[in-house]
Amino acid sequence: MACSTDTIPCLLSPWSEWSDCSVTCGKGQRTRQRTLKSPVELGDCTEELEQVEKCMLPECPIDCIMSDWSEWSECNKSCGKGHTIRTRMVIMEPQFGGNACTEIIQRKKCKVRKCTRGQANSDERKRRREQREKRRSKLGRSEGAAEHPGCRMRPWSSWTECTKLCGGGIQERLMTVKPKFKSTQLSSCKDRKEIRACNVHPC
Incomplete structure (x- = not known):
């Protein structure tokens, strides 16, 4: 079979x-x-x-990604109460409902030392200097005309850019001066120049 x-x-x-x-x-x-x-x-x-x-x-969901905190900055006052800050950056924004980014700047109080009697802090000196510059700018034309009655004083030009970003640079501005009358001596109508310090904070 x-x-x-x-x-x-x-x-x-x-x-x-x-x-x-x-x-x-x-x-x-x-x-x-x-x-x-x-x-x-x-x-x-x-x-x-x-x-x-x-x-x-x-x-x-992708959560926000942030950089590490920077070092704390120097105290913004040389004496007395001031503040210091630190910052960080957003590396990646959150996506698809991920956790949101948090603060990018933090501030805290600081005090280097007590101010001695009668000492003005750097901010106060800077504010006063800026006020003097503003007053001088407003009065520059009329003062110049009073100094040189036979001259035509043009307004001050804008300050040039600072020659340095930090560590102390200089800026300058010009005033063009021309005689009003033909009889005016040219030697008495000279262009004027002013120079000032800028970006004096350390690098």
Whole structure:
């Protein structure tokens, strides 16, 4: 009696439902399976029993990223009560609902030493100097005319840019002076120049 060479067809169960995505946000993958129902020894089954596919959920939140704090600055007063600051930068803004950026500047009180009696701090001196400059600028034309009655004084030009960003530089401005009358001696109507210090803070 001859043996039959016919093989039994591969019998498979239906596919299961897809699993949940492997991540809670962003890109992941999911799987589904099925099982072999016919005995392995009775048939040659090469069908796949598992499938994998990509899945995409809403983008994951990205929190704000900030740089480290800078060193605290020098106290803004040479004596008495002042303040010092430190700063940091935003490297990456938050995305997709991530945590927001926090403060980029912090300030705290500082006191280098007590001011001696009658001592004006640097800010007060600077403020007074600026006030004097403003008054001088307003009165410059009329004062010049009084000094040189036969001369026509043009307004002061703007101050030039400081020659240094720190460590002490200079600025200058010009006033053009011309004779009012032909009889006026040219030597008495000379252009004027003023020079002042600027950016005197240390580098």
